[in-house]
Amino acid sequence: MTALSIASWNVNSVRLRAPLVAKFAAETRPDVICLQEIKCRDGEFPAAAFRDMGYPHIHVRGQKGLHGVAIASRLPLDPLPDEALCPRAEARFQRVKIAGVEIQNYYVPAGGDEPDPAINPRFAHKLEFLDAMQAYFARRAAEGAAIIVTGDLNIAPYEHDVWSHKQLLKVVSHTPIETEGLERVRETGGFTDIARALIPEPEKLYTWWSYRARDWRAGNRGRRLDHIWASAALRGAALAGGRDGFAIFEDCRGWDRPSDHVPVLARLKL
């Protein structure tokens, strides 16, 4: 049996946040780190800093200034085609194979403020992106492949994934069209939400706290936007470790010049 630990973190600019990633990597030593919102082109990724952290194998899907995803690994990785999945061709999806596991890294569109696709093109894009994910999973479901889906999905699916279910029902990230859509996507692919399989409701779980709060810790108005899912072939490996199989690194939100998201981590026993 071998262990494989996979972290996911929306860093909100990898060039600015590379020192924080280094601190996290030194403390937690994940085998793989999936990043979102790197906000740079491929060639601007701070690859040398990641090599120094012990992650020489890197796959970047960047774009100028906005969005962008990257995967950094201690183990060799094989890039896989990204299927041009994003309906607007933004850098929001990539996939690789590491130690026999396919890792898919997503940055789902945030969707703007108004949860109505008829008047808000960014919300329409978010729903189109979910449709594209569902169609992709439907095409691949019969394979039975060992797949990890991770990233900033920008949706808090369950009641206890937000600080106030009632007050967020009309707020983008927790509206029924989004939460039901994400459930459909997950079920289409036969994926297990590792966090909730190991840490069931009603325990509150958050991975994001707004920059705009006066005191993020005191108010604790968080949302669980960052996810790690395991395909049916990996469900046993994902749940074998019990509660230690999943972690949220809330302390990172209190570091100097933090991201508004914190890292999440799954520990697989393959």
Next chain:
DNA sequence: ATGGTAGTTTCACTA
């Protein structure tokens, strides 16, 4: 009902 902060594409946009 409003505004609050952060980052990059910056006297404007996304999140």
